[in-house]
Amino acid sequence: MYSAVIVLAAGRGERLGGKTPKAFVDLGGKVLLVRALDCLLGFPGFKWVQPVISREDLDRYAALELPGDPRLAKPVIGGAERQDSVAAGLAALPAEIDLVAIHDAARCRVEVADVARVVAAAERHGAALLAAPVPDTVKHVKDAVVISTPDRRACWGAQTPQVFHRALYAEALEKARADGFQGTDDAQLVERMGAPVHVVPGDPGNFKITGPEDLARAEHLLAREGTAP
Numbered sequence: 092m093y094s095a096v097i098v099l100a101a102g103r104g105e106r107l108g109g110k111t112p113k114a115f116v117d118l119g120g121k122v123l124l125v126r127a128l129d130c131l132l133g134f135p136g137f138k139w140v141q142p143v144i145s146r147e148d149l150d151r152y153a154a155l156e157l158p159g160d161p162r163l164a165k166p167v168i169g170g171a172e173r174q175d176s177v178a179a180g181l182a183a184l185p186a187e188i189d190l191v192a193i194h195d196a197a198r199c200r201v202e203v204a205d206v207a208r209v210v211a212a213a214e215r216h217g218a219a220l221l222a223a224p225v226p227d228t229v230k231h232v233k234d235a236v237v238i239s240t241p242d243r244r245a246c247w248g249a250q251t252p253q254v255f256h257r258a259l260y261a262e263a264l265e266k267a268r269a270d271g272f273q274g275t276d277d278a279q280l281v282e283r284m285g286a287p288v289h290v291v292p293g294d295p296g297n298f299k300i301t302g303p304e305d306l307a308r309a310e311h312l313l314a315r316e317g318t319a320p
């Protein structure tokens with residue numbers, strides 16, 4: 092199958108604080124988006140790497156030192172919600188692409204071996220995501236009161252990449268649109284169709300940079316690895 096990856100970087104990342112949109116925040120001398128692109132381009136199976144950015148960030152993007160790889164496509168402009176940004180990325184993919192990975196630029200440390208495993212699982216099963224077991228006991232809460240406690244052994248934290256046969260994902264996206272459903276990840280759109288989504292155990296190091304404490308954790312890991320330029 093011909094695979095592509097959509098790299099989502101059109102969010103504002105307000106929980107990180109500061110004026111710079113999250114994907115353009117510096118981590119050890121490289122912005123998060125460039126780190127994420129470096130990781131994804133490290134997987135030779137991707138024939139097309141499609142960044143999605145906000146219109147406001149076109150100048151910021153043009154100023155980046157981007158990897159010189161012909162598989163890196165020109166960025167497309169995202170939408171108001173994450174799902175709109177995915178739709179914009181999907182529409183930009185060439186017709187021959189039949190396997191689509193979707194990745195948050197805010198997960199800028201994903202390992203190539205994990206990318207390869209989740210792509211292989213999706214190729215085989217139709218839909219797959221990377222996920223890590225949840226260390227905390229999870230509570231389902233409404234109005235500050237616990238409604239239920241799912242069995243922790245059955246709880247996994249969804250990561251990206253999430254990878255799908257293109258036709259299946261396009262149908263799921265269309266159904267979500269028709270139903271007015273907005274997901275916080277992509278797998279749930281496919282789950283709503285009743286299609287199985289396979290879980291590939293990922294590395295807890297593939298965490299999403301959301302708040303300043305996540306950035307500090309990533310800086311600490313980089314310093315420990317001695318890979319900061």
Ligand code: C5P
Pocket residue numbers: 099100101102103104113114143169170171172173174176194195196197198299301
């Ligand atoms: O907001 P959240 O952390 O869930 O965003 C996950 C990813 O989706 C980020 O990489 C962000 O840039 C991207 N995103 C997007 N378009 C939006 C909202 C979020 O590309 N409208």
